[in-house]
Amino acid sequence: MRIKELLFSDQPFMIFEEGFHSSGKILFRNPVDTIDAYKSEELNASLNKIESYLKKGFYLAGFISYEAGTFFSGANWKESETVLPLLHFAVFENPEKIHEDGNESLNDFGFYVTRRPDDSEYFRNLDEIRKRLFQGEIYQINHTDRIDFDFEGDILSFYKVLSERQPVRYRSWIRIGDTDVLSFSPELFFEKKNGVLVTKPMKGTYPRGKTPEEDRTNLRLLRESEKEKAENLMITDLMRNDLGKISKTGSVSVSELFSVETYKTIYQMTSTVRSEISESAGWSDIFRELLPGGSITGAPKRRAMELIHSLEKPRGIYTGIIGVIEPNGNATFSIAIRTLEIGNGKGSIGVGSGITWDS
Template sequence: MKRFPYQYSPGFKFWKQKLMYWANSNFDFFAYLDGNASPYPSEPFQNLFFAGSQELSESEIWNESRKQFKVGIIGYDYKNQLEKLKSENPSYLGLPELCFFTPSICFQFEKDQVNSKYKLSEGFWKEIETVELPNSNTSCDVISHLNKMEYIEKVHAIQEQIREGETYELNFCQTFEGTFENWDPISSFFQLQEVSPMPFSVLFKAGSKWLVSASPERFLKKVGTKIIAQPIKGTIRRGKNEIEDQENKQALLESEKERAENLMITDLTRNDLSKISKTGSVQVQELFGIYELPRVFQMISTVQSTLKPDISFKEIIDATFPMGSMTGAPKIRTMELIDELESFKRNWFSGAFGWIDEKGDFDFSVIIRSILADLATKKLYFGVGSAITSDAEAALEYEECLLKAQVLLEVLHGKPRK
């Protein structure tokens, strides 16, 4: 255990940055999670750090006989292993569907100290403190792949599918792509933390591939026999002052459209959890909860249940993945339409990032408001989306997407196409 009495001073922030650069130089994989003390229902991510160089095979990811920490990503296109689905759109980056490692270093930041799972020598702390922070670049040339008129045409095409009874709600996403010569994901993450500290913030390295995430959404959390899902549907920007803030918050709560979207996905989530839960245990703990985040208010519902005995991690994922908030309903047919209507392979975007401990407890976020990058190919991308229903106004949905993209564009110093 290492105490840091200056945790809430700039010194501790710089120490964490030094830790990330040290880990980048010494390990193939690392992950830093920060819940930013968010008042999130069922708590945000714990503040955790993992580092190691042992990647796990697919069979090792699902194998529960060996009690070990596992940290990583389930990409959206893992859906193709669960259903008769495919992903034929172009891919920005060559990202694996499953990417997990087991850490050799693991500790938690808590109050004024660091609690380490493994014994660390005094020399370790001195080594971190001697790391020099580089002059880094967070700028990137960014372009969007849909302009406003193209986006509106796509929304109208989705609404035609809704009229024909093919889907009720479809989460349609567009992308922003970036190229760079010398872009620093570590510095970008800490800059993102400054402007948008979120309950599921993550910095994840897997070789040359990176996730820089400011996610507001939990996918699944397991504690003992309890499983919690928290779909988000419903977004409105924060106000310029307290009065406008309260007006916007109330407008979101009273929006029939947003409530209908949220209810559809909450019902889908209840159905998914019922496959792995004890009969009668699936309960909606909170419906249409409105929560304040740095740039937006989000409508979050919380669904909780008690797992059936001896349910495995793989069985839980197979029953619930991908999360309904990123597909729509009905899930399988809507995923087919997503592949037809979107122009890119989602890869890690709208998948899940998280960790599993030796007891089998876990916590996974939804990979949204996140930058995916490959330093080897010098490319990155991020996606933003919204739920399209029969009464959605295409122009307003486009503005919602730009609202979600805004903070990432600020960090990358990019601008959207008009």
């Protein structure tokens, strides 16, 4: 199956690039069932359905929004303003291999920004955040906004161009109803394999240099930055704490601290936390204890979420999670950053950054 054929079929589908599955790029289509939660009171029943289908040997693929994660955590939350559900998973018998469309020429597309974050609102929020940082209520927070745009033309060409510019491991394309979700996330939220769960919080960024010398300098500056390492360590400790709630006693460990990953446009600092999942912990427990991700909330996590609630509009799928659960219990989920929603000629993309007192 080729992507172009999928678009002509006008049916829902999900494409996951190589980071999500051991066999590489995969396609899901023709679901046996779909699981959607549009309201908070539907979320727990949806998690139970996910568990039920996995026990029957099916694959589950989809997303959980940021707001669903805050609901699971017990923090204040807002209903999403997007047309997408809080939680969406589709049930499949098997994935398919997807064939590349080759070197076919790209068709035209247009991307016209209609709304950018308001500077005055941003600086008001920044003043409030700095006050909370000064008072010691939080140590770090991820503050976000949205860019809205009009879109016209060939969405497949748009996806190909963005994939070439951002060839990250956790790219995905989900078509649900009239909406296309295109995600170009470099960040692994967690991978679960043979009872071991690995999470890689991503905090600390430097741009690639314009010259080889500048590039080497920026890499060194990131590796030596006490500010970036402090921010990364806060979130790493947060994820250790979250994992401890669903893991065997004494199994949580940090296997890598302050590693630097190289991308086409940036250097990104990550750390790796792993644990052995408790035999009593099901998928409902994993989602409830880990969501929303620490790298896109802040520390302390609960207070950061409360401040996000007071300052931001609903995020929707942005900073939620996207991924695949296999019948054997293995799974991979990304943090839904660098993620676009496009439907009926309108689109949006979330933007944000981590803020500390030294920012």
